[in-house]
Amino acid sequence: MTSASTLPVRWRKSSYSSTNGGECVEVGAGLPVVPVRDSKDPHGPALIFESSAWSSFVAAVQCDEFRAM
Template identity: 70%
Template sequence: MTTDSPRWVKSSYSNNGGDCVEVAANLPDIVPVRDSKDPYGPQLAFEPSAWSSFVSAAKAGEFDA
């Protein structure tokens, strides 16, 4: 990661029940993802192109049950 502090953004699909995913939106070379209920817990890290592909697939409904 860079020396910049991550600016965490909660998913717009999150409900108010606490089941939220947060993404750090201001880091150029990596996209960290975490569970908002455990902000000091583990994080996943993705390359921006991989994250973009995942988000596009999710929006297209490719993961719907």
């Protein structure tokens, strides 16, 4: 099993992080997979997604597909 802690990850945080009380995730860049972790717990666990799955999720968020009815 691959762990984000064993990968050479460059983490980036959303520019919106400071506008919502810091409740954001950080996304790893420069890998064939996309690790995602809680920005408040940088040494904690990370979820690892296939790039295609992460791209689909981001596209759905941008299209507002998760908005509550």
